[in-house]
Amino acid sequence: MKYMGLDLGTKTLGISISDLTKTIATNYKTLYFDNEDYNSLIEPLKIIIEKENIEKIILGYPKNMNNTIGPRAQITEEFKDKIEKNLNIEVILQDERLTSVISNNVLIEANVSRKKRKKKVDGIAAVIILQSYLDKKGD
16 A cells, blocks of 8 residues: 655646655656646546555645645645545645745756746655655654
8 A cells, every 4th residue: 555645736736656665755647637626636536546556645735834824725625625525535734835945946956947847846746745744654
């Protein structure tokens, strides 16, 4: 069984998956959807969960820097509830502050062009979200 990491945006969902030992997170794919049409993500997620034998989802939680909950975090909480209700799987919220900044910095250091960075940043952010959870959890 593996864990899945998710980075939810307004038009993209970055997905990462752990190895079987739940030690290393790797980029899996990015799903694209119409602006804030989160319902359209349920079926593709179901397919991936079944195919990859996922037992738990780690969803990036975009708290404000002062630790308050803003509109994006509220949308994330609603998406968490939607996944749990429709797919019957545990979803853990993982603080994702600065993951997009870290992702962009990693891609800049790797000399990835600005155009290509935009396409890859969500997947890298999903990896950082999941890896942070795996490192903290230690199971």
